[in-house]
Amino acid sequence: MTPVILAPINIDNHFLLDEIIPELEYISKIKFIIKPLNIDISKAFSEERGQYHSTIILKLMLENLNEENSKVVGIVKNDLFIPVLTYVFGEAQLDGKCSLVSLFRLHEEFYSGNSDKNLLKQRTIKEILHELGHNFGLIHCKDWECVMHSSSSIEEVDIKGIKYCKSCIQIINKKLKS
Amino acid sequence: MEKKNKLLIVDDEEIVRQSLKAWFLEDGYEIDIAEDAEAALRLYEKNKYDLILLDIKMPGMSGMDLLIKLKEFDPDAIIILITAYASVSSAVKALKNGAYDYITKPIDPDELSHVVKNALNQKNLKDENIQLKTSIDEIIKPENLIGDSPKMKEVYSLIHTVSQTDTTVLILGDSGTGKELVAKAIHLNSKRKYFPLVTVNCGALPESILESELFGHEKGAFTGAHYKRKGKFEMANGGTIFLDEIGTISHKVQIELLRVIETKEFMRVGGSETIKSDFRVIAATNENLQNLVNSGQFREDLYYRLNVFNIQLPPLRERGDDVILLADYFLNKFSSAMNKKISSFDEEAIKFMQDYYWPGNVRELENAIERAVVVCHKDKITLDDLPFKVIKNVKEEEPLTERSLEAIEKKHIEKILSENNWNISKSAEELQIDRVTLYNKIKKYGLRKNN
Ligand SMILES: [Zn+2]
């Protein structure tokens, strides 16, 4: 089975990702590897908003990747948006190759001023699995314990589950086999 | 299979249409887009939409005029207007013209998602004409709520009864009996099932944090509060809030809880806006709340508020063969997670599990089997794989004669220590406390190893 690539984009220090790989693999039963990607994402920056347009970063990722069959989850430190919305935690090509997760709003410091490494790890795992799920064609799930439940605020990221529910994992497994 | 909701997005900006379309596709909706009112009308004639998102300001026919027109066709149409800050007043006018709601640009994703979900949930519930379960056999159980014993059947029957109502529920039972599973079952079988079940573990949080956890806080409410934060009661809007270990909360929080349960209104910490939330309360405790009321540690009025309908969960030792059903379930779960081929238990292990006292209930059983699966190297779990050292003593578990918690704690620590031959690390692990705490307790109770 081709592993999923976690691609820290312009992040030198990816110890956070190293640390969460075992849990990602345990939960998803999918193999992950880290492959840093250094690309110029300044094209995606909006002066007016001070944020990066996630759809453009996804396009840049596609242009710069040569892995044939694997799914790639890009990880950025920067705050992301799509036009009309004030921010997004990430974006994925539905039933596609690439997705993107921003760590910017997953830091607890952002909200309460207190740093909480464990919480950051949990949130990062959830967002990676969630966007990856979209790459496997999953849409949002009604089950709040499922990581594919929609979560448009950090509070929702925190209350939803960290695993795929039975029916979501089945869909992923089917995709992996075919 | 549930039917897909169909949305129509009307906006003159291409990039806005595409962004919103991509965003909503992830929700599994079917999406049509239109660049102006005319195109929207053409689509509307041929299709049925569950919801329409409409930019108020467009060249040609305005969103407002389109709203009026669509409402003429179909007075039940759900239309949400998108407006710039500048035109909030016209949005208010739109509400008078029959819009379901309006949102301002740039749109907060949380707000957009809620407005749309609430509207569709309302509509879907109406369409489904939701049939609540008519018999106990039909209740949905969380996967790990397992058991056929008479006592559990009684519990299922209570879950069935109470989930059809909005009544506050108090779940009682020793630790490890699975109170959170009962809460989940009630939620899943209620009309609130599409909204979240929000769990608060009251015992795990210090009072200072508990308040902002429960009620949220405003930006700048305290040092470091850079961003407003919704509390658990707000997150539970439409759904259920599960207050676990309710017996541990302070007097101050008890007063606030009582108020919020009665009024369904509260303010975020540091805020002045009154927030309304429609939630159902389920509380749980392993303590005897009546005793806490008698001794003045728990407010009587709050106790009565919570104890409207109670469900008592039996300890595992009173559940007959459920222990075997559960053991099989956990065996299956852990052996497949660890990729081991262990199919069953040998007779001795089964006999032991049936006779054991299980002071830690289902959780203790789960932990025991997880460990057994780790150490087992055959295709059957044997008694030796189970993490109990002094098995002989176990069956003759003597009834506790002491009444005070301290005396029982002392006795229990003594027992665990001797079972582990006074191995401090192992004993601390089993007692689920750290070694320093264990040393302190040994000192406190003057425990000594007698060869
Ligand atoms: Zn999503």
Ligand SMILES: [Zn+2]
């Ligand atoms: Zn799911």
